[in-house]
Amino acid sequence: MISAISRALRPRRRDDAGLGLPELLVTMALMSIVSLIVVTLFVSVSRAFNNDTTANDNTNSAAIGMNEISRVLRAGTEIRRSGEATNTPVFLVATHSSVTVHAYLDTESDDPQPVKINFTLNASNELVETRYAAVASSDPYWTFSTTAQSTRVIARNVSTSVATATATATPLFTYIDVNGDPMTPTGSAFTATERSSIAAVGVSIEVQANPDGLAKAVRIENTVGIPNLSFSRLGL
Secondary structure: OHHHHHHHHOOOOOOOOOOOHHHHHHHHHHHHHHHHHHHHHHHHHHHHHHHHHHHHHHHHHHHHHHHHHHHHHHOEOOEOOOOOOOOEOOEEEEOOOEEEEEEOOOOEOOEOOOEEEEEEEOOOOOEEEEEEEEEEEEOOEEEEOOOOOEEEEEEOOEOOOOOOOOOOOOOOEEEEOOOOOEOOOOOOOOOHHHHHOOOEEEEEEEEOOOOOOOOOOEEEEEEEEOOHHHHHHOOO
């Protein structure tokens, strides 16, 4: 009887007493480590995704700009002038950051008309295309409106290359003569005679949409010939 009462009064063992302070501290430390790993992994994946997206944007922007410039330059054509022995050159402006050409482009087959097109890299590092409509002055001779027919940005975030002690500058436009030699103006700009000798244009577009430079810039280069020159100079 006494032993039964003793067993009844004896404190029962509790299996659900919970964690002690040491166990709690160890658990918190492990949770912190796991949380840090998860956050670090998430940030790394997000950064890699953003860099890939930026690289794709750079590639697309550079490719679109290059395709449009190449399409226009290949259609470059001299313009006949009434009463003049020489034609107006294909190139009206030819600098490292700007080019203006005449071209028969996006015109109607039954009434072909040239268009004057300018490509310029503006202060916001945007490559801008501006078109000017033709005005028939004495058919088939043409002049061009001084009011822009259309203006659009064909590439954004175009990088400008600056010469350094270890690298040379890579301009947006360079010019090549019929012999394949690079051309430089005799003065501050190409003369009309020198512009008439331009047979091809080197185009180098570098796009960097990430201002921090975390994503690698994309550069596309191309050399575009002017196939219509041979026909116009032969009077065909």
